[in-house]
Amino acid sequence: xxxxxxxxxxxxxxxxxxxxxxxxxxxxxxxxxxxxxxxxxxxxxxxxxxxxxxxxxxxxxxxxxxxxxxxxxxxxxxxxxxxxxxxxxxxxxxxxxxxxxxxxxxxxxxxxxxxxx
RNA sequence: UAAAGCAGCCGGAUAAUCGCGCCUAACAAGGUGAGGAAAGUCCGUGCAUCCAAGGACAGAUUGCCGGAGAAACUCCGGACGGCGUGAGCCGGUGGAUAGGACCACAGGAAUGCAAACUGCCGAUGGAUUUUUCGAAAUCACAGGCGAUGGUGCAACGGUGAGGUAAGAGCAUCACCAGCGAUACUGAGAAGUAUCGGCUAGGCAACCCCCAAUCGGAUGCAAGAUUGACAGGAAGGCUAUGAGGUGUCCGCCCACUUCCGAAAAAUCGCUAGAGAUUGAAAGUAAUUUCAAUACCAGACAGAUGAUUAUCUAAAAACAGAACACGGCUUAUGAGCUGCUUUAUUUU
RNA sequence: GCCCCCAUCGUCUAGAGGCCUAGGACAACACCCUUUCACGGUGUAGACAGCGAUUCGAAUUCGCUUGGGGGUA
Numbered sequence: 001x002x003x004x005x006x007x008x009x010x011x012x013x014x015x016x017x018x019x020x021x022x023x024x025x026x027x028x029x030x031x032x033x034x035x036x037x038x039x040x041x042x043x044x045x046x047x048x049x050x051x052x053x054x055x056x057x058x059x060x061x062x063x064x065x066x067x068x069x070x071x072x073x074x075x076x077x078x079x080x081x082x083x084x085x086x087x088x089x090x091x092x093x094x095x096x097x098x099x100x101x102x103x104x105x106x107x108x109x110x111x112x113x114x115x116x117x
Numbered sequence: 118u119a120a121a122g123c124a125g126c127c128g129g130a131u132a133a134u135c136g137c138g139c140c141u142a143a144c145a146a147g148g149u150g151a152g153g154a155a156a157g158u159c160c161g162u163g164c165a166u167c168c169a170a171g172g173a174c175a176g177a178u179u180g181c182c183g184g185a186g187a188a189a190c191u192c193c194g195g196a197c198g199g200c201g202u203g204a205g206c207c208g209g210u211g212g213a214u215a216g217g218a219c220c221a222c223a224g225g226a227a228u229g230c231a232a233a234c235u236g237c238c239g240a241u242g243g244a245u246u247u248u249u250c251g252a253a254a255u256c257a258c259a260g261g262c263g264a265u266g267g268u269g270c271a272a273c274g275g276u277g278a279g280g281u282a283a284g285a286g287c288a289u290c291a292c293c294a295g296c297g298a299u300a301c302u303g304a305g306a307a308g309u310a311u312c313g314g315c316u317a318g319g320c321a322a323c324c325c326c327c328a329a330u331c332g333g334a335u336g337c338a339a340g341a342u343u344g345a346c347a348g349g350a351a352g353g354c355u356a357u358g359a360g361g362u363g364u365c366c367g368c369c370c371a372c373u374u375c376c377g378a379a380a381a382a383u384c385g386c387u388a389g390a391g392a393u394u395g396a397a398a399g400u401a402a403u404u405u406c407a408a409u410a411c412c413a414g415a416c417a418g419a420u421g422a423u424u425a426u427c428u429a430a431a432a433a434c435a436g437a438a439c440a441c442g443g444c445u446u447a448u449g450a451g452c453u454g455c456u457u458u459a460u461u462u463u
Numbered sequence: 464g465c466c467c468c469c470a471u472c473g474u475c476u477a478g479a480g481g482c483c484u485a486g487g488a489c490a491a492c493a494c495c496c497u498u499u500c501a502c503g504g505u506g507u508a509g510a511c512a513g514c515g516a517u518u519c520g521a522a523u524u525c526g527c528u529u530g531g532g533g534g535u536a
Contacts, residue, residue, distance in 0.1 A: 007417075008417065009416090009417065010380080010417085013417095014417075047417065048417085049417080057156095057435070057436090058156095058435085058436055059434095059435050059436055060435095062421095062436065063421090066420090066421050066422085067421085067422080069136095069137095069421080070135095070136080070421060070422050070423095071422085073135090073136070073422090074135080074136095074422080074423095077135080077136095103421095103422065103423080107422095
């Protein structure tokens with residue numbers, strides 16, 4: 001879990017990010033990006049979504065969310081976050097193909113997504 | 118030794134680094150942090166709001182007996198029935214003599230003291246033949262019968278003997294099943310014995326009858342408090358201020374109250390029909406008493422990642438959202454105790 | 464999270480305990496008709512979500528499971 005000031009916490013913020021319609025998809029994970037930053041010192045907020053339609057079991061959905069969150073956190077710490085810091089908000093959406101993959105696979109997918117956005 | 122039955126345990130462990138929710142603190146740290154099913158939502162409660170507030174009917178639920186429990190499509194003990202060689206397991210198990218409906222096809226007939234299939238008989242009455250004139254034989258016409266074969270899930274008790282023209286529970290008998298009455302045993306379900314009249318189909322997870330129980334609806338997104346920005350309504354023109362004016366009245370805005378209401382905030386929210394340990398009562402479910410500690414509480418929603426070691430192995434089903442009692446379903450590897458059956462040895 | 468409803472051929476449906484080896488329409492396939500296609504005609508294949516219980520007998524009655532849909536902001 002990331003600190004609260006780095007997370008998206010409002011429904012309006014989520015829908016505002018989706019409305020920009022700027023997205024990349026790879027290996028079962030989609031990455032949405034919101035509007036660009038004007039002042040670079042503002043933190044980029046991030047959200048992680050796995051819908052109930054993706055898989056029925058809560059354990060599998062939570063697992064995917066945790067893996068995505070952990071790999072983003074480690075990249076944020078080491079500074080390998082690609083172009084993501086140019087945006088005010090980003091959202092990772094997990095799909096059915098990504099369920100059951102290991103941490104290293106998820107990590108490499110997210111690294112590619114952050115480079116391409 | 119093998120195969121079974123029952124009851125129960127466990128639900129990865131340790132260390133390091135990075136990281137998260139909550140609490141205490143106050144910027145340094147410390148404490149604590151998912152389950153045996155948290156699941157399905159199939160029952161039952163607490164809690165909350167609204168409606169009703171008396172009685173009857175209607176309706177719903179339950180359905181062998183006794184006990185436990187707040188209650189339950191709950192649990193425990195027993196009865197009866199079924200399955201199994203057995204240990205054991207399973208059972209929505211009141212009433213069919215209150216009444217109604219239904220029982221396809223087949224079959225004579227499906228509940229009406231019934232026969233138009235296949236049949237048995239020809240005692241009695243009738244016809245024909247023979248005759249030793251007593252009667253006998255044949256026919257299957259009247260009629261008698263419900264045993265045999267067949268149908269069907271099911272055919273109005275079963276088996277054997279007696280009996281008869283042939284037959285039949287047939288005012289006959291033995292045993293068995295079932296029904297009723299009486300007596301005894303038991304708290305009761307029920308069991309045992311004797312006697313009776315000889316027989317009563319199934320279905321109530323169809324309506325129904327009987328007995329017992331039940332205010333209804335909605336679910337914590339229940340509900341309570343605070344309440345920003347718009348906007349609307351009412352009050353008061355007086356004690357105050359501003360506007361226009363030379364002054365006053367009047368008007369209007371500040372003002373006050375109410376409505377409204379942010380994916381807003383706080384509460385509800387976790388100290389409990391609770392947990393652990395021990396003792397006592399009870400066959401048991403369970404109850405009582407004592408001690409100990411406080412043990413998740415989020416709101417885009419916390420337990421994760423990596424490495425090392427252990428184990429057969431980086432391991433099944435699976436993630437709290439107000440709480441509790443059950444039921445049901447899912448579940449890897451392994452362990453413990455008791456019991457049964459079979460085989461072998463002593 | 465909480466509360467409801469539904470499930471029958473590829474699709475839409477009929478069915479209320481036996482007449483159901485489940486009927487009909489559209490679609491599919493084959494043949495006929497036509498110079499050919501269409502229309503029309505004849506035929507063929509194709510389903511009770513799964514498991515158990517009640518019953519002589521279950522698509523239908525009763526449980527459990529599975530899948531789908533809806534409501535609640």
